[in-house]
Amino acid sequence: xxxxxxxxxxxxxxxxxxxxxxxxxxxxxxxxxxxxxxxxxxxxxxxxxxxxxxxxxxxxxxxxxxxxxxxxxxxxxxxxxxxxxxxxxxxxxxxxxxxxxxxxxxxxxxxxxxxxxxxxxxxxxxxxxxxxxxxxxxxxxxxxx
Amino acid sequence: xxxxxxxxxxxxxxxxxxxxxxxxxxxxxxxxxxxxxxxxxxxxxxxxxxxxxxxxxxxxxxxxxxxxxxxxxxxxxxxxxxxxxxxxxxxxxxxxxxxxxxxxxxxxxxxxxxxxxxxxxxxxxxxxxxxxxxxxxxxxxxxxxxxxxxxxxxxxxxxxxxxxxxxxxxxxxxxxxxxxxxxxxxxxxxxxxxxxxxxxxxxxxxxxxxxxxxxxxxxxxxxxxxxxxxxxxxxxxxxxxxxxxxxxxxxxxxxxxxxxxxxxxxxxxxxxxxxxxxxxxxxxxxxxxxxxxxxxxxxxxxxxxxxxxxxxxxxxxxxxxxxxxxxxxxxxxxxxxxxxxxxxxxxxxxxxxxxxxxxxxxxxxxxxxxxxxxxxxxxxxxxxxxxxxxxxxxxxxxxxxxxxxxxxxxxxxxxxxxxxxxxxxxxxxxxxxxxxxxxxxxxxxxxxxxxxxxxxxxxxxxxxxxxxxxxxxxxxxxxxxxxxxxxxxxxxxxxxxxxxxxxxxxxxxxxxxxxxxxxxxxxxxxxxxxxxxxxxxx
Numbered sequence: 001x002x003x004x005x006x007x008x009x010x011x012x013x014x015x016x017x018x019x020x021x022x023x024x025x026x027x028x029x030x031x032x033x034x035x036x037x038x039x040x041x042x043x044x045x046x047x048x049x050x051x052x053x054x055x056x057x058x059x060x061x062x063x064x065x066x067x068x069x070x071x072x073x074x075x076x077x078x079x080x081x082x083x084x085x086x087x088x089x090x091x092x093x094x095x096x097x098x099x100x101x102x103x104x105x106x107x108x109x110x111x112x113x114x115x116x117x118x119x120x121x122x123x124x125x126x127x128x129x130x131x132x133x134x135x136x137x138x139x140x141x142x143x144x145x
Numbered sequence: 146x147x148x149x150x151x152x153x154x155x156x157x158x159x160x161x162x163x164x165x166x167x168x169x170x171x172x173x174x175x176x177x178x179x180x181x182x183x184x185x186x187x188x189x190x191x192x193x194x195x196x197x198x199x200x201x202x203x204x205x206x207x208x209x210x211x212x213x214x215x216x217x218x219x220x221x222x223x224x225x226x227x228x229x230x231x232x233x234x235x236x237x238x239x240x241x242x243x244x245x246x247x248x249x250x251x252x253x254x255x256x257x258x259x260x261x262x263x264x265x266x267x268x269x270x271x272x273x274x275x276x277x278x279x280x281x282x283x284x285x286x287x288x289x290x291x292x293x294x295x296x297x298x299x300x301x302x303x304x305x306x307x308x309x310x311x312x313x314x315x316x317x318x319x320x321x322x323x324x325x326x327x328x329x330x331x332x333x334x335x336x337x338x339x340x341x342x343x344x345x346x347x348x349x350x351x352x353x354x355x356x357x358x359x360x361x362x363x364x365x366x367x368x369x370x371x372x373x374x375x376x377x378x379x380x381x382x383x384x385x386x387x388x389x390x391x392x393x394x395x396x397x398x399x400x401x402x403x404x405x406x407x408x409x410x411x412x413x414x415x416x417x418x419x420x421x422x423x424x425x426x427x428x429x430x431x432x433x434x435x436x437x438x439x440x441x442x443x444x445x446x447x448x449x450x451x452x453x454x455x456x457x458x459x460x461x462x463x464x465x466x467x468x469x470x471x472x473x474x475x476x477x478x479x480x481x482x483x484x485x486x487x488x489x490x491x492x493x494x495x496x497x498x499x500x501x502x503x504x505x506x507x508x509x510x511x512x513x514x515x516x517x518x519x520x521x522x523x524x525x526x527x528x529x530x531x532x533x534x535x536x537x538x539x540x541x542x543x544x545x546x547x548x549x550x551x552x553x554x555x556x557x558x559x560x561x562x563x564x565x566x567x568x569x570x571x572x573x574x575x576x577x578x579x580x581x582x583x584x585x586x587x588x589x590x591x592x593x594x595x596x597x598x599x600x601x602x603x604x605x606x607x608x609x610x611x612x613x614x615x616x617x618x619x620x621x622x623x624x625x626x627x628x629x630x631x632x633x634x635x636x637x638x639x640x641x642x643x644x645x646x647x648x649x650x651x652x653x654x655x656x657x658x659x660x661x662x663x664x665x666x667x668x669x670x671x672x673x674x675x676x677x678x679x680x681x682x683x
Contacts, residue, residue, distance in 0.1 A: 011157065018161060019245055022173040028237055035235035036245075040227070051323050057153035061160075061256050065308065066327065068250055069334035072227045073380050076337065079202025079226060080384035086200050090230040 004049070004056050011060040012041040040067040043094040046101030050108060070097065148503050152269035155510075156259045156276055162514070163255045163280045166521055167248035170293045170528055177538035178240040179531035184562040186240075186295025187532075189225060191566055192218060194239040196229035203388070212551065212571050219388035221298055223337040247297045250338075251289075254307050254477045255279045261311045262481050264319065265444060268488065270506045275484035277510040278423075279477065281517030286524055287418040288476050293528055299470055302339025306346050307477040309335055310447070313349040317356050317443055325373035328353070333377040337385060341467050345454055345474075349447060350374065413469050419476065423483055430482030433489055448478060532564040536674040540642060543671055543678070544568040548640060555638035558646045558654060568642075573633055575599040587653045593660055595635045636665050638681065645675040 017033035044063040048054060054062065074093045079085050171180045181187055188209070195206040202225075203218055210216040228243035235242070258279055259272035266272075282288050291300035312328040315321075332350060335343045354371060361367035381389070419427060431448075434441040455472050459465035491505045533541065537560070544554060548570060556565040556574035565574040575583075575597045583594055635641060641661060643654050658677055661667040666682025 015161060019164065019168070019249070022165075022168050022245075023175055023237065023241070024173075025175055028175060028235070031235040032231065032237045032242075032245075035231050035237075039230050039234065055153065057157060060157070061153075062327075064249070065253055065256070066330055068227060068246060069223070069330055072223045072230070073330075073333065073337070073377070075226045075230060076202070076222050076384050077380065079196070079222070084200035085196055085202055085226070085229065085233070087233050090234050 004059075005045075007056040008045055008049070008059050008063070009042075011057070012037055012045070012063065015060075015064070016041060038091060039071055039094050040064075043067065043071055043097035043101065046098060046105045050101075050105060148269045148273075148506075152259070152273060155273055156256060159273075159276050159280050159510075160252055160255045163252040164248050166281050167252060167289070167292060168245065169521070169525055170289065171244055172525075172528070173241050173244070174531075175238070175241070177531070177535045178238070178533045178567065180240045180244045181295060181532060181564070182293065182528060182530075183295040183532075186243075186297060187563045187566060188220075189228075189295070189297055190240045190243055191569075192220070193225045193228035193232065193243050196225060197232040197239060202226060206569070208569050208571050209566060217388060221337055221339055222385065223334065224298055224301060243297065247292060247301055250301045251292050251304050253304050254480075257308050257311050258477065258480050258484075261314065262484055264315065265441070265481065266485055266488070270491065270502055271481075271484045271488045273506055273510060274487050275480045277513045278480040278483055280514055281521050282476055283420050283423065283517055283520060284418050285517065285520045286527075287414050288473065289524070290414070291470070291473060293524065296470075298339040299342075300473070302335055302342035303471060303473045304477075305331060305335040305338060306342040306471070307474055309343070309346040310349065310474075310478075313346070313353055314444065314447075316353045320370075322370070322373060325370050326377075329374040329377040332374070333380055336378070336381055340389065342471060345451075345468075345471050348450065414472050414475065416475055416479070419479055419483075423479070426486040427479045427482040429489070430484070430486035433485060434482070451478065532560075532562055533567060536676070537564070537644065538567070539673070540644070540671070540676050540678065541567040541569075544570060544640070544642075547670075552639045553637070554640045554642060555633070555635050557635070557641060557643045557657060558650065560642070560644060565642075570640075573597075573599045573638075584650055584653050587656065593653075593657055597633050597635065598631055599633055636661070636681070640670075640681065641667065641679045643677045643679070 013033070016037040017029060019036065020029035020031075020033035023029050023032060041063050044067045045059065048059040048062045048066075051059075051062075071094045074097070075085060075090065078089055078093070083089070171182060174180050178187075178190065181190055191206055191209065196202050202222065204214065205216045205218045207214040224243060224246065227246050228239050231237065231242035231246070232239045255276045258275040261272075262275040263269060263272040291297070291303070308331050309328065312324060312331055315324045316328055328350070332343060332346065335346065353374070357367050357370050361370070416424065416427075431445075434445060438445060451474070454468070455475070459468045462468065487509060488506075491502055491509075494500055494505060495502050544552075545568065548554070550570070552570050554565070554568050554570045554572035556568075556572060558580065560574045561577060563574075565572045576599065579598050583597070587593055635657075643658055645651065645654070654677075658669075658679065661679055662669065667679035668682065669677060670680045671678035
């Protein structure tokens with residue numbers, strides 16, 4: 001999981017900074033790379049990771065494809081409602097999408113863990129039951145009951 | 146070697162290479178808007194820059210609308226907003242950020258072609274071949290025209306329409322919930338980047354609905370899946386519909402019936418621009434698919450629909466101009482046919498000569514890219530010319546810093562394709578034919594004419610969507626603004642910029658400067674790189 005996340009983020013960072021490098025200016029390249037990564041790549045990563053059948057690269061590709069659509073849709077909503085599209089808004093919206101994605105991710109994880117816990121508890125009960133049963137059977141066997 | 150493990154890494158490499166090659170064409174200019182090569186792009190960049198500077202979305206900058214700052218901008222918003230976001234947060238100028246976004250989105254078909262071909266032919270090899278065809282296609286002067294000339298929303302719209310096409314195919318042939326959600330998001334993206342291209346895809350999305358109805362009938366599942374596609378479209382209806390409606394009913398995008406006669410224009414491509422070799426391979430690919438038609442029936446049927454939409458429909462509709470531009474999608478679809486045909490040869494060679502398939506595929510990928518590079522180099526060379534050179538841009542910066550916001554500027558020479566709007570003042574610049582008329586008259590009679598047939602604002606470029614202002618959140622009022630007169634007198638302007646264009650024109654420019662200074666009390670306030678700025682004596 002951690003390795004997958006690091007690979008996906010690594011691809012996104014490489015892609016963002018590689019494009020930034022076309023400015024031939026280290027400072028601008030860094031700023032652009034970071035901006036592109038945060039605004040149009042990062043927000044979709046946790047959401048795409050929810051899709052189980054995706055490999056690392058599938059997740060990266062779909063984050064690139066949908067990244068340029070999803071954040072701008074929310075910018076449009078903010079702008080059309082006549083709120084100012086400030087730097088804070090441009091950064092906050094993708095970060096909110098990102099955090100919501102991660103919350104969703106953890107919720108799913110917990111949901112998946114619940115049936116596991118129930119199964120484990122059932123197994124524990126079975127295991128616990130077995131020693132209590134065996135003395136009885138022993139008793140039975142001994143004919144003391 | 147197991148190709149399935151490495152195929153996507155190859156695609157990632159091809160995608161990044163594709164973006165890099167596209168970025169190289171117009172180039173990234175840090176100091177001056179050299180990236181912009183034509184009028185459309187000037188408008189996009191200025192609008193994106195305006196959002197980044199003012200934080201206000203949906204209104205034209207006042208210098209485009211003759212000084213009014215409440216004129217509604219009904220153009221599709223997503224590209225402008227996306228670009229302004231990057232400009233606002235990174236500090237990189239809008240002419241670069243918007244172009245970078247265009248290049249990224251215009252390269253997405255490289256990824257999609259892989260997934261599409263893999264789904265269609267169940268082979269990573271065909272996927273890699275299809276992607277490689279799109280990295281730097283032959284005749285890029287034709288296929289990349291929209292991207293490098295500045296018809297950016299159209300370029301993006303066509304790339305996203307291809308993504309929609311692929312998602313429609315996935316939804317019909319291998320349905321999953323996430324594919325419906327993605328189709329919803331990409332379709333709203335297409336609509337808000339360039340809504341005309343969604344018209345091409347809309348019947349296919351309706352087919353998805355029909356298919357869902359066939360499978361689920363009117364059950365809960367049917368409505369759930371339909372909802373997944375439609376819910377993202379709420380963004381359109383709430384936040385953009387009124388603007389869309391204004392444009393749609395303005396006459397500019399009318400869908401009347403009309404018998405069309407076409408002329409050759411650079412923004413139209415045709416199937417023959419694939420070149421004879423690739424066209425032959427595409428036809429072979431189509432033939433092979435037709436032989437196995439039961440498997441490919443939906444794809445072949447869709448291609449027949451596209452043929453109708455792109456070739457028959459424009460002949461009978463008034464919107465032919467817009468529809469024919471969608472023909473740029475041909476290369477994305479043709480890449481799938483071509484890759485399939487090539488793979489047919491690869492399999493047979495593998496069968497008889499025992500050459501490894503991956504070696505052959507990678508060799509062909511290399512050949513495709515190398516073959517496209519001369520075209521790329523030629524295009525980069527051709528696109529080196531700039532409307533706003535650093536010298537010309539320094540004039541613009543001088544005007545921005547040293548003139549009042551309500552100053553009106555007349556650009557006599559050298560500023561074409563609406564580049565004058567980078568002065569960020571209400572301004573006009575006569576187009577070449579009009580200017581030529583004045584120059585010819587001067588050399589013939591030695592008389593200077595002060596009246597020019599040139600309207601203020603970008604009204605000709607922006608169409609009637611320009612003339613509307615906001616009534617309330619949902620409705621716009623049409624024609625609440627009177628456009629300026631077509632005839633403009635040079636002496637009515639606060640500043641006159643006289644920029645050099647050629648040696649032959651210098652006597653005309655000199656005579657005009659002398660006349661303005663001696664007879665109309667203009668004074669020289671700027672003189673650099675041969676450019677003069679005269680301030681009116683009013």
